[in-house]
Amino acid sequence: xxxxxxxxxxxxxxxxxxVTLSCTYDTSESDYYLFWYKQPPSRQMILVIRxxxxxxxxxxxxxxxxxFQKAAKSFSLKISDSQLGDAAMYFCAYRSNPGNQFYFGxxxxxxxxx
Amino acid sequence: EAGVTQFPSHSVIEKGQTVTLRxxxxxxxxxxxxxxxxxxxxxxxxxxxxxxSKQDESGMPNNRFLxxxxxxxxxxxxxxxxxxxxxxxxxxxxxxxxxxxxxYTFGSGTRLTVV
Numbered sequence: 001x002x003x004x005x006x007x008x009x010x011x012x013x014x015x016x017x018x019v020t021l022s023c024t025y026d027t028s029e030s031d032y033y034l035f036w037y038k039q040p041p042s043r044q045m046i047l048v049i050r051x052x053x054x055x056x057x058x059x060x061x062x063x064x065x066x067x068f069q070k071a072a073k074s075f076s077l078k079i080s081d082s083q084l085g086d087a088a089m090y091f092c093a094y095r096s097n098p099g100n101q102f103y104f105g106x107x108x109x110x111x112x113x114x
Numbered sequence: 115e116a117g118v119t120q121f122p123s124h125s126v127i128e129k130g131q132t133v134t135l136r137x138x139x140x141x142x143x144x145x146x147x148x149x150x151x152x153x154x155x156x157x158x159x160x161x162x163x164x165x166x167s168k169q170d171e172s173g174m175p176n177n178r179f180l181x182x183x184x185x186x187x188x189x190x191x192x193x194x195x196x197x198x199x200x201x202x203x204x205x206x207x208x209x210x211x212x213x214x215x216x217x218y219t220f221g222s223g224t225r226l227t228v229v
Contacts, residue, residue, distance in 0.1 A: 004156065009154075037220070039223075042123070042222065043222055044117060044118070044220055044221060044222045045205065045220035045221075045222075045223070046220070091157060093157075100145065100147070100162055100169070100170070101147075101159045101162065101170065101173075102149075102157075102159065102218070103156075103159075104149075104151075104156045104157035104158070105156055106154065106155055106156045107151075107156075107157075
């Protein structure tokens with residue numbers, strides 16, 4: 001079975017600084033997708049970024065980028081120029097291809113310090 | 115377009131009572147999913163509907179949980195009778211038929227507290 005591990009329950013970052021959230025996963029599959037979701041307090045969980053396993057190039061979305069290391073089964077999220085609105089719970093997730101079910105990590109609570 | 119809507123946002127009930135959670139997916143989304151996050155743990159899959167049919171209910175913890183999706187529109191998740199370990203945040207998500215690697219659209223969740 002697939003498992004996703006987020007080893008950092010809480011992280012903090014100074015506004016305008018850079019922070020990296022860690023995620024590792026375990027799978028025997030070769031084709032899959034990886035995601036980072038963000039849930040601000042009491043708000044909807046939204047997709048931050050996704051990565052196809054067959055793509056070597058790391059995904060980037062504005063200030064958000066990932067470091068995808070397939071052999072190491074690592075998928076970290078880097079947030080540059082952190083903003084107060086980045087404060088949220090961040091979940092790393094895995095999904096097989098094809099597949100419908102997501103496997104999530106336990107989440108990392110990110111605090112942004114003004 | 116309207117997002118995935120969940121009702122209520124919070125619910126506090128006593129052990130042994132019944133609670134019904136509701137999810138309204140995005141219009142036209144055939145796939146509807148329920149997930150649950152027990153405090154401090156990972157978000158876990160409960161079940162998956164395709165239209166009104168249960169495609170996969172392997173994550174349902176026990177027979178105290180009943181999910182329905184009459185008419186293939188909104189879905190309800192009933193917990194009867196509720197136990198303390200049922201406390202957590204219940205998420206609903208929906209997607210189009212062929213999501214092909216895209217993420218789901220999630221709701222804000224229902225925080226259930228059983229006391």
